[in-house]
Amino acid sequence: MDVDDQDQQQQPDMKNGVKVEDEVNPPIIRGTGNRYILPTYKISDKYQFFDYIGMVVSYQLQTNDRAVMLLTDYTENPRPMDGYAAEGTVDPKLIIQGTLWDEHAEGSEKLSLKFGDVVYVRNLAAKSSKSNALELTLRGEKNTRAGYGAEKDMKNARNRPQIELKLSIHQIQLVLLLRKLM
Numbered sequence: 001m002d003v004d005d006q007d008q009q010q011q012p013d014m015k016n017g018v019k020v021e022d023e024v025n026p027p028i029i030r031g032t033g034n035r036y037i038l039p040t041y042k043i044s045d046k047y048q049f050f051d052y053i054g055m056v057v058s059y060q061l062q063t064n065d066r067a068v069m070l071l072t073d074y075t076e077n078p079r080p081m082d083g084y085a086a087e088g089t090v091d092p093k094l095i096i097q098g099t100l101w102d103e104h105a106e107g108s109e110k111l112s113l114k115f116g117d118v119v120y121v122r123n124l125a126a127k128s129s130k131s132n133a134l135e136l137t138l139r140g141e142k143n144t145r146a147g148y149g150a151e152k153d154m155k156n157a158r159n160r161p162q163i164e165l166k167l168s169i170h171q172i173q174l175v176l177l178l179r180k181l182m
Helices: 001-012 018-025 103-109 171-180
Strands: 049-064 066-072 096-099 118-128 133-136 163-165
Touching: 049 096, 049 103, 066 103, 096 103
Parallel strands: 096 133
Antiparallel strands: 049 066, 049 118, 066 096, 118 133, 118 163
């Protein structure tokens, strides 16, 4: 075998300076609180809490303490919802449902979320629905009387809103670029 042949075998397949493997299977990056920012296809029970960046497909405040969002990051949900079909929008296999509870639901109403908005949601947990679909959940603080949750000092960095609206397209491109580079 020729030395040039060995060099070609050791070089990863590249496309526009990015490993082809990373384009298909981007590495995971860390967000706030050193939690991983997970794409939909990587969400599993392996991660107790994680962050997520996605585009809003649908948003509905169902009660004062519960809001439901359908989100997508355009990666496939390993266990998608049954019965959701919206022609002319996003493929149901690319959608994940996220439920916000308590103070997070109340706070999300102020954001006026609509189709196309991009959100960064922190401190989520994965769960299975009754029909075994993969879902996201953001629970409220259980002990507000003891000073947790909505009654915390708003100057405390840990109490900043868990959902932020409208990352700029430049911020999204930066996140995608970081995934490719890592």
